[in-house]
Amino acid sequence: MPHRLIPFLLALSACESSPLTGPLPEFNEQRAWSHLETQLAFGPRPSGSAANAALRTWLDGELRALDLDPIAEPFTATTPAGAIEMANIYADLQGQRPNGESAPVVILAAHFDTKRLPFEFLGANDGASGVAVLLELAQGLSQSGPHPLTYRFLFLDGEEALREYWLDPDNTYGSREHARLLRASPLLPLVRAAIVLDMVGDKKLRLFREQISDPRLLETFFDAARDLGLGAHVNGPSQEIYDDHQSFMALNIPSIDLIDFNYGPSNAFWHTADDTAENCSPRSLGITGRIVLAGLARLEERWR
Ligand SMILES: [Zn+2]
Numbered sequence: 001m002p003h004r005l006i007p008f009l010l011a012l013s014a015c016e017s018s019p020l021t022g023p024l025p026e027f028n029e030q031r032a033w034s035h036l037e038t039q040l041a042f043g044p045r046p047s048g049s050a051a052n053a054a055l056r057t058w059l060d061g062e063l064r065a066l067d068l069d070p071i072a073e074p075f076t077a078t079t080p081a082g083a084i085e086m087a088n089i090y091a092d093l094q095g096q097r098p099n100g101e102s103a104p105v106v107i108l109a110a111h112f113d114t115k116r117l118p119f120e121f122l123g124a125n126d127g128a129s130g131v132a133v134l135l136e137l138a139q140g141l142s143q144s145g146p147h148p149l150t151y152r153f154l155f156l157d158g159e160e161a162l163r164e165y166w167l168d169p170d171n172t173y174g175s176r177e178h179a180r181l182l183r184a185s186p187l188l189p190l191v192r193a194a195i196v197l198d199m200v201g202d203k204k205l206r207l208f209r210e211q212i213s214d215p216r217l218l219e220t221f222f223d224a225a226r227d228l229g230l231g232a233h234v235n236g237p238s239q240e241i242y243d244d245h246q247s248f249m250a251l252n253i254p255s256i257d258l259i260d261f262n263y264g265p266s267n268a269f270w271h272t273a274d275d276t277a278e279n280c281s282p283r284s285l286g287i288t289g290r291i292v293l294a295g296l297a298r299l300e301e302r303w304r
Contacts, residue, residue, distance in 0.1 A: 024293045025140030029286030035062075035132035036201065036285065039112070040124055040277060046116040047077070047158045047173070048084040055112055056089055059155055062135055063091045066142045068153070073181070077173040079162040081116075086157040088174045093142050095150040103150040104303050105187060106296065107194040107253075109244055110134040111159030111174065115271055124277045125263055126270065129201030131155060133289050140293065148304045149296075150190070154178060159198075159244055166242060175247035183251060192303060193217055194248035194255040195295075199270075200288040201280030202260045206236035207291075210261075212246060214254035220302075221256065221295035228294050233287050236260065258288065 038058065042051040056072070063070040068091035077084045095103025110130030114123035122128075138153040158173030169176070175196075182188050193214075200207070207225075209218065222234040245255040263269040269279050 024290070024297055025144035027136060027140050027286060027289035027293055029136075029282045029289065031139070032132045032136040032285040032289060033282035035135045036124060036128045036280065037277065039128040039131060040122050044116075044121050045112065045114045045123065045127065046160070047086045047113045052113060052157065056087060056155075056157075059089055059112065059131075059135070063089075063138065063153070066139055068093065068138065068142060073178060075173075075177045077158055077177075079173070080170055081162040084158070084162075086113075086173055086177075088154065088156050088178055090152055090154040090178070091138070093138070093145075093147070093151040093153070095148050096146040097148060102190055103148060104192045105150045105152060105190045106192060106299060107152045107154055107248065108134055108137060108197070108292070109154040109156055109175065109194060110197045111156040111244060113157050113160055113174075115160040116162060117271065119273050121271070121273065121275065122277075123275055124280050125199050125201040125275050129199060129280060129285060129288075130197035133197050133200055133285050133292070136285070136289055137292060140289075141296075148300050149192075151296075156244055171242065172244050172247050175244035179247040179251050188251065191251075191253050193299065194245060194253050195221075195292065196243055196245040196248075196255065196257045196259075197288065197292070198243055198257060198259045199261060199263060200258060201284050202263050203279060203281045203284060205233050205260050205284040205287055206262070207234045207258050207288075208236040208241065208261055209238040210243075210245075210257045210259060211238055211240040212242075212249065213256035214249075217254045218256045220298050221258065221291055224294035224298055225291040228290055230287055230291055234291065237262065258292070
């Protein structure tokens with residue numbers, strides 16, 4: 001996406017430990033990488049395309065295979081290119097609390113659409129990387145626990161602008177639709193945080209200190225990264241970046257955008273034909289996944 005202000009082997013891999021809550025779920029970066037490659041095999045996946053719909057069907061199957069119960073959230077977006085049928089897809093992993101009280105909710109989100117461009121744009125980083133990490137997080141979290149928090153795995157359509165440039169409201173169609181429905185939902189008071197993953201596959205990964213993000217929540221994840229020995233991959237340039245987290249901030253949900261908005265030399269690979277698998281790495285997906293899991297462990301401790 002996004003835009004700046006201006007212009008098997010489960011048994012073989014060791015679990016990393018958090019000082020707060022003990023063993024974290026497995027994050028299998030090779031499996032995450034296979035999720036990225038699967039998405040690229042669909043070709044460009046702009047909202048409204050057959051490839052976009054096929055991708056959703058695949059996501060639905062992957063979530064069901066984890067014993068989750070995915071829900072499609074279809075809507076018609078009014079865009080500068082006309083009406084486009086879009087759909088988010090999400091699944092909740094129910095948290096467990098003593099006395100049957102309702103668990104606080106943390107939304108984990110990534111966009112699966114790719115930008116409509118006049119060349120073959122595969123969106124390995126801008127689109128596929130966040131989805132790949134999110135799907136692997138769903139696997140790790142659903143196969144561990146029980147967790148004291150409910151996790152909503154939210155796959156978003158329509159993040160990209162239909163215009164070449166970013167001019168509101170031509171962007172973040174899916175997250176704005178999800179937020180609109182959440183606003184009227186009894187779930188809203190339970191939602192404590194939203195974590196957006198976008199452009200997290202860059203071989204040289206350094207997550208930005210994104211300036212719209214909730215600073216305390218961002219620091220929780222960056223601090224967790226430092227404790228994992230991954231401090232070199234966080235606390236990058238300070239910059240405001242327009243992205244799906246804004247839709248949740250608009251509901252007063254503390255939200256962060258985990259993003260490296262410097263993809264290739266001077267961000268030259270962003271929204272270009274160079275956004276391919278060769279410029280991403282399994283390792284970067286793994287770094288991101290482990291940072292998210294360690295940050296979530298802290299939130300589980302904080303909101304236990
Ligand atoms: Zn983009």
